[in-house]
Amino acid sequence: xxxxxxxxxxxxxxxxxxxxxxxxxxxxxxxxxxxxxxxxxxxxxxxxxxxxxxxxxxxxxxxxxxxxxxxxxxxxxxxxxxxxxxxxxxxxxxxxxxxxxxxxxx
Numbered sequence: 280x281x282x283x284x285x286x287x288x289x290x291x292x293x294x295x296x297x298x299x300x301x302x303x304x305x306x307x308x309x310x311x312x313x314x315x316x317x318x319x320x321x322x323x324x325x326x327x328x329x330x331x332x333x334x335x336x337x338x339x340x341x342x343x344x345x346x347x348x349x350x351x352x353x354x355x356x357x358x359x360x361x362x363x364x365x366x367x368x369x370x371x372x373x374x375x376x377x378x379x380x381x382x383x384x385x
Contacts, residue, residue: 284373287380288333288351294381295320297334312366327354327365334367348376
């Protein structure tokens with residue numbers, strides 16, 4: 280069962296949108312990594328391998344307000360279907376659910 284917190288991750292950790300439906304694509308046992316990451320946001324990370332990010336998606340809370348949910352993850356280089364890709368491996372710890380805690384620069 281996933282544990283959630285309303286305590287936001289460190290502000291120095293860059294947010295990266297993630298499609299949480301794209302999990303475990305490698306076929307490796309116990310693959311809990313996510314493979315569908317925002318390409319433009321990912322391209323802004325110059326050397327992504329080993330970087331910690333906050334992978335997230337937008338959601339609506341029970342009271343109807345906008346919120347995000349996600350977790351801190353480490354980016355890894357992987358070869359998938361013969362091509363180089365970056366995947367996000369979730370770190371141990373609770374997932375965040377609450378207000379967007381970063382400022383968009385776009």
